[in-house]
Amino acid sequence: MKKLLSLLVFSFAFTLTPAFAADVGMMNVDELKGMLDSDNLVILDVRTGKDWSSSEFKIPGAIRANPRDFATWGESHPKDKKIVLYCA
């Protein structure tokens, strides 16, 4: 798990507009590791194509979400929980 987490780069600003980018924080590996058992956490794996299919490392419980469907994320993911995007 440590190896897995050491590879993660988290970005909240990945698909958001620059206006929102300043308000969105980054999360480091240890912060996320400490939250993995939380019920208040939703991890979205936004990798697509070979970026996702070639990788051995997938966070258990992460939900795949295509960045191109960002406009509809509000309907499919809970708004009252902390959402972490995992993109690489």
Added chain:
Amino acid sequence: MAWTYLITATLCLGWMLSPDVFIRVGNGVGANKTLFIVGGAVAALLAARALFLVRHPQLQNDGGTNRTDLLVYGVGPTLTTTLLLASRMALVLLIPTGALVASGYAFNEIFVYWFPNFGFAYLLLALVVVLHLVSEAFARKAQIVFTALVLSSMLILSVAGWITTNSSPVPVDTGASFSLPLLAGSLFFFLGLEFSPDNLQTESRFPAIGALLVGLVLFFGWAMLSIHSVPAERLSGTTIPHLIAARAIWGDTGRVLMGITIIAGTCGVVNALFHLAIGSFRELAARGLLPGHPRGELMPRRYVVLFALIIGVLMGKGLAGYEILDTYIQASLLLWLFVGGMQAFSAATLLGRRGVPHSWHGHAIMTVYTVAVVSLIASDSEAVPIVRFLALILLPTAALAAFWSRRRLALNVTNNQHAKGGHS
């Protein structure tokens, strides 16, 4: 001669030992179980029969008939140019784009965590380009190294796997379940047998048959090991069945060996596809069928650089990050299979005219391949993008080939008139 045969056999193994095929083998055995072995055996038999027809000694009587010549005799120059140009361009640009990026991830996740995956993908591409720029012969010899690395890694992993599974056998579901796309997809395993010894007059079947046998043994052995080590549902539902099986067999050492297989297999398939495309372009150019190229010798280095530039741009633009790349690769493989069927058809037609018995097998193979292509497209959830992609590459190429064919005829007539005028 043995050296030449070895080089040719390793080029024939280029696609067969690629990571894409190992993924298909893992998914296939997970989905079809015992039926996968039957499907693989039938696919190998069809590929072997097609090979025996295409390389039939009766076709050599006119002083050597390469595969391009065969297609020209069988289906005419315009369709030959269309099929070869479209299929080779699609294969040489798309499969390397996906394979190189996947190798970058393998290197990053298995070997050096801090090394950028894209950086490694570009390094591998540069390696293959440098091999070709040194000389085509040197690049052919390098294929032996790539193949030896893949085969030795897989051999060590397989031996370790058999020892492990024999000492601690796990319950295995050996039933037969049916998945048409994965079963018909077995035909993809034995593509790439087009290579022939480059400096011999005869088109010997031995290197390609040897490659086919090696591939068959490896696929069956690896499929059985995988199903003994990993639950079938896991194998069929993952995008990395080869890595999961390797880890299940021998932990981190297994991952390292599979990492070597992935990287060397990627170099092998990129190198082999470069040779395949250049070989076809050379044969087209020799007949004056390569659009924009005068009849005669090809300058292969220009094409290698062009391929590499386009692949580099496709990787840089992030094509591998889109699901559509897998759809395009699937479409390219379907076209490759269809071209193989057309070659068997052409050989059968020529051999039939010469009264060679059982030449109708080639027509049967063409029919099976065509039915497989159509059923694979129809059963694919991405059927519309596949058809759109095929239309997108085939129609403009056909128009270009037809234009070039007319222009070539006009040039021939003009040259003949000039020649006559010169003599009068």
